[in-house]
Amino acid sequence: MRTSFIAGNWKMHKTVGEATALAKELVTALAKETCRIMIAPPFTALLEVSKIVKGTNIVLGAQNMAQEVQGAHTGEVSPVMLKDVGVTIVILGHSERRHVYGEKDELINKKVKLALSEGLEVILCVGEKIEERNAGNAEKVVEEQIKNGLKDISPQHMKNITIAYEPVWAIGTGVTATPEDADDMHAFIRKTITALYSPEIAETLIIQYGGSVKPNNAKELMAKANIDGALVGGAALTADQFVPIVQYDK
Numbered sequence: 001m002r003t004s005f006i007a008g009n010w011k012m013h014k015t016v017g018e019a020t021a022l023a024k025e026l027v028t029a030l031a032k033e034t035c036r037i038m039i040a041p042p043f044t045a046l047l048e049v050s051k052i053v054k055g056t057n058i059v060l061g062a063q064n065m066a067q068e069v070q071g072a073h074t075g076e077v078s079p080v081m082l083k084d085v086g087v088t089i090v091i092l093g094h095s096e097r098r099h100v101y102g103e104k105d106e107l108i109n110k111k112v113k114l115a116l117s118e119g120l121e122v123i124l125c126v127g128e129k130i131e132e133r134n135a136g137n138a139e140k141v142v143e144e145q146i147k148n149g150l151k152d153i154s155p156q157h158m159k160n161i162t163i164a165y166e167p168v169w170a171i172g173t174g175v176t177a178t179p180e181d182a183d184d185m186h187a188f189i190r191k192t193i194t195a196l197y198s199p200e201i202a203e204t205l206i207i208q209y210g211g212s213v214k215p216n217n218a219k220e221l222m223a224k225a226n227i228d229g230a231l232v233g234g235a236a237l238t239a240d241q242f243v244p245i246v247q248y249d250k
């Protein structure tokens, strides 16, 4: 049995004051929830938000991470620094990192390995662009991203990996994949993990869907056999929207 995992990616939104206010609202509103909940504020708000979620059922995530532990990497934030402020999980390979900031599978894989070796959990994001889907290549693209992203990751480390399937054309567009199409891709991801690792690892892997998840479509998506959670962007920015998504089954 897989425990649902709902994560909010706040992207480049919220000052420290705004972030702490939202974190406080969420801590109160979600105190009784039994699914797994994560919020990923911007780096500048991590420390203050960490103080608010400490000891609650909300875990603290980061949106990205450097590929090295320390050194001359202007503008980067290391896994050690993230752990220092209470982060336990990091989002890697988000489509905005891939397609706006040019991160390639090789770099993402380096970050995944480093995060795991530093004891952080990883949400590895994968997903095809619309041209790739229209050309019938969606599965091929996702398979490559998974194989390359998880290169040299041991079976033992797979318990610390969540995969988020986020079709690029659905992110921030208001267009969601149909629950059927999303479920098909999630089943394909599970098949890929079975081939790379084992049926047991594939069966326990949490696979989130991301891309315009809203209160009005979360239940339908989450009802699908292979959809175990959601990675939420825009709708994670207010308690009004994020709370009903976490409570999709109420």
Ligand code: PGA
Pocket: 009, 166, 170, 171, 172, 173, 174, 210, 211, 212, 213, 231, 232, 233, 234, 235
């Ligand atoms: P969205 O973003 O919910 O605003 O589409 C999802 C994501 O990028 O993780």
